[in-house]
Ligand SMILES: Cc1ncc(COP(=O)(O)OP(=O)(O)O)c(N)n1
Ligand SMILES: Cc1nc(C(=O)O)sc1CCOP(=O)(O)O
């Protein structure tokens with residue numbers, strides 16, 4: 001390194017710096033917990049989860065030594081102006097919760113590491129608190145999945161292509177938040193590899209990742225759920241295998257199938273085919289009457305599917321759909337990003353208040 005140090009932080013005593021780190025991260029962890037707690041209390045009406053957040057906050061407050069508070073120097077903190085764009089906007093409650101849980105977990109990890117230097121008891125306590133924060137995170141996971149499902153207006157379903165990951169990534173970057181891996185032709189080895197790759201991609205972009213047909217594959221790659229048709233495993237069998245935390249979608253073509261799928265506990269429905277489509281050859285279109293029926297009767301998220309693209313999605317929305325699923329309109333498009341935007345611009349977003 002040459003020249004003068006870039007900041008006077010080099011001149012601070014390491015001991016003072018560590019006190020400031022402990023002070024800042026004790027606050028950070030408690031603030032994040034407060035956000036999660038208020039949602040559990042006022043949004044979910046879940047006394048037990050709210051109580052766990054409160055317990056964690058109080059436990060942290062007990063560790064906050066006066067000498068660490070005294071080390072605080074907010075005007076001299078060069079980090080207060082570092083704001084990432086993602087911190088000023090949250091798409092929905094699910095994202096807000098996820099961001100705050102991450103904040104808590106990160107702060108606890110920092111406390112654990114720096115605590116090892118001059119507060120080993122704090123370090124050890126924060127390790128335990130971090131495990132409790134992970135447990136809280138996984139108890140909120142099903143709720144976050146349902147929120148995201150309800151907020152997703154465009155569902156991308158894949159079909160094998162030369163560079164599927166590139167198309168899926170373009171769609172994710174353009175606003176898709178729900179992806180289904182559907183591959184009827186490949187070997188299981190290749191499905192496993194592709195599913196892992198797409199799962200990583202989706203989770204990096206905070207999108208839900210669903211597997212078509214195969215409960216075993218969904219479990220193997222830790223997907224968010226599975227999509228089942230009328231000829232696939234019954235919902236009850238899939239639920240036993242997947243547990244209550246993962247999503248199960250079910251294809252329906254008429255009012256009877258829709259009523260049965262709801263009664264059997266599907267988390268969301270496919271409603272179609274709206275139009276005849278070469279992606280599902282031989283399946284007669286259910287048409288707009290069935291879309292209107294779903295709009296009037298379906299209390300859970302449902303996706304109009306079959307032959308939908310940017311040129312006809314407006315009609316589907318006018319028939320009552322607010323969520324649609326597509327294969328070719330994105331995967332076979334010359335520019336998947338443009339195709340995604342063209343579809344999304346015609347699908348009104350769900351306002352956060354409707355997600356509660
Ligand atoms: C969202 C969504 N809806 C319907 C389907 C079709 O499922 P299925 O009838 O099982 O047919 P295949 O996709 O397995 O050929 C779907 N995949 N997704
Ligand atoms: C996979 C699938 N299921 C349907 C159903 O009605 O259940 S229609 C369909 C194919 C949708 O593909 P595209 O967007 O290319 O028309």
Ligand SMILES: [Mg+2]
Pocket residue numbers: 212213227228229232
């Ligand atoms: Mg199927």
